[in-house]
Amino acid sequence: MEPQSYFVGWGTLALINAGLAQGKNRSGLNWFLLSLLLGPFATFGLVAFCDTLPPSQGDGLP
Secondary structure (H helix, E strand, O other): OOHHHHHHHHHHHHHHHHHHHHHOOOOHHHHHHHHHHHOHHHHHHHHHHOOOOOOOHHHOOO
């Protein structure tokens, strides 16, 4: 397996984590950057320990 494929997989995992974080009303950018550093450990932390936050009052939704 080529080393480039590891970078593609790691980046894809970071994008998936950003989407998961946004689904839990958390910062997708912060989790994307954290996932670039920690990879699957960030995924585990996001899924196992982060509950969904209530929507913020300033989001413009009723």
